[in-house]
Amino acid sequence: MEASALFRRHGYQATSTRQIAAAVGIRQPSLFHHFxxxxxxxxxxxxxxxxNAVVVAERTANASGSAAARLHDYLVWDLETLLSLPLSLSExxxxxxxxxxxxxxxxxxxxxLYLALEKLVRQGIxxxxxxxxxPVLIRILIANVTIAHIQYADERPDRDPKKLARDGARFxxxxxSNMESAHLDELISGTRSR
Amino acid sequence: MEASALFRRHGYQATSTRQIAAAVGIRQPSLFHHFxxxxxxxxxxxxxxxxNAVVVAERTANASGSAAARLHDYLVWDLETLLSLPLSLSExxxxxxxxxxxxxxxxxxxxxLYLALEKLVRQGIxxxxxxxxxPVLIRILIANVTIAHIQYADERPDRDPKKLARDGARFxxxxxSNMESAHLDELISGTRSR
DNA sequence: GTCTATATTTGGATAGAC
DNA sequence: GTCTATCCAAATATAGAC
Numbered sequence: 001m002e003a004s005a006l007f008r009r010h011g012y013q014a015t016s017t018r019q020i021a022a023a024v025g026i027r028q029p030s031l032f033h034h035f036x037x038x039x040x041x042x043x044x045x046x047x048x049x050x051x052n053a054v055v056v057a058e059r060t061a062n063a064s065g066s067a068a069a070r071l072h073d074y075l076v077w078d079l080e081t082l083l084s085l086p087l088s089l090s091e092x093x094x095x096x097x098x099x100x101x102x103x104x105x106x107x108x109x110x111x112x113l114y115l116a117l118e119k120l121v122r123q124g125i126x127x128x129x130x131x132x133x134x135p136v137l138i139r140i141l142i143a144n145v146t147i148a149h150i151q152y153a154d155e156r157p158d159r160d161p162k163k164l165a166r167d168g169a170r171f172x173x174x175x176x177s178n179m180e181s182a183h184l185d186e187l188i189s190g191t192r193s194r
Numbered sequence: 195m196e197a198s199a200l201f202r203r204h205g206y207q208a209t210s211t212r213q214i215a216a217a218v219g220i221r222q223p224s225l226f227h228h229f230x231x232x233x234x235x236x237x238x239x240x241x242x243x244x245x246n247a248v249v250v251a252e253r254t255a256n257a258s259g260s261a262a263a264r265l266h267d268y269l270v271w272d273l274e275t276l277l278s279l280p281l282s283l284s285e286x287x288x289x290x291x292x293x294x295x296x297x298x299x300x301x302x303x304x305x306x307l308y309l310a311l312e313k314l315v316r317q318g319i320x321x322x323x324x325x326x327x328x329p330v331l332i333r334i335l336i337a338n339v340t341i342a343h344i345q346y347a348d349e350r351p352d353r354d355p356k357k358l359a360r361d362g363a364r365f366x367x368x369x370x371s372n373m374e375s376a377h378l379d380e381l382i383s384g385t386r387s388r
Numbered sequence: 389g390t391c392t393a394t395a396t397t398t399g400g401a402t403a404g405a406c
Numbered sequence: 407g408t409c410t411a412t413c414c415a416a417a418t419a420t421a422g423a424c
Contacts, residue, residue: 013204017400026409032400032402094284099203136349143342167327174368210417212416223391393420395421401414404410
């Protein structure tokens, strides 16, 4: 948790192991009793934030039914999960740390998540539910709107994560959607299973 | 330009002056003939990307007429400008470099831009044009949607900046807007002066 | 305007005591 | 599991020649 907060504020590379150690009240070398090296701390954060998301995104992309409804459900779940985690992850995903060869495993995992989202978006475009925009741009937009909500939750920890998650999902769907807002409301308001 | 590309990929702190020098084909100490120190390079980038934007945002917030139309015009101008700049600025604004006390001047400038945008959003909410969401969240969303488009343009340099700018502005307006999409289209399609 | 050489600081990681 | 002491590499910046 402390490392993620420091990574978010200063970036991974610019955060020293001395800072992380100080944040948890121990000396710098003591960190290496718990983590093999600095990178292992980073990988633990990727694991916590990514392992489940990939599974859920792929299941969502391979399910049937309205793509808009499925994307909405995924976004609500993802935002709710991320906003409830006691971690500050925005920097990890907006920087290019994942281009480092040592982190190829996590880059591949994130790529799987992206592919699942692009597949889902493509289904929505083909069904006429979404405006015909490059799915790559939409995927980047989704990632950044997610980051925006994490940043907002960092600034305003008093906000309700569930409401924020619903509002965030609605913002994305409204921007992508071809339909009138009345129809969109109807689609979104229904309680669906997960 | 080279420094901005390196900052985007690795972050400001993690980019060494050696890397910047190598990118422009000189040795590391030669850099200091052109810039007093590493920070001066960063400040030049903030100046290029921020000086005009603050002026335009404040003028827009203090103008009259539909807030939705004014926000749309501002977004198109801002995106078009940023996407046409031969710079990669996303990292500068998504990281927390600006919290450093030495950069307080630029943090204040960005804060002015944010305040102008929040003012404009507040006008739109009061006029019933926008959904009633915290203007702070909307401001963060706008910043991140902007970053998303810069990231996309980095990945796909062949895309038309003007079309991207229009699409980006439309995405934001659709997400904020209370009105039906037909009405929104009408609002957006009009050619307005700047 | 660029170079080589170098001063100085800071960072990640290890050794070994308690 | 934490500590002190320390090694070694890398980074910013300066000095001074060409």
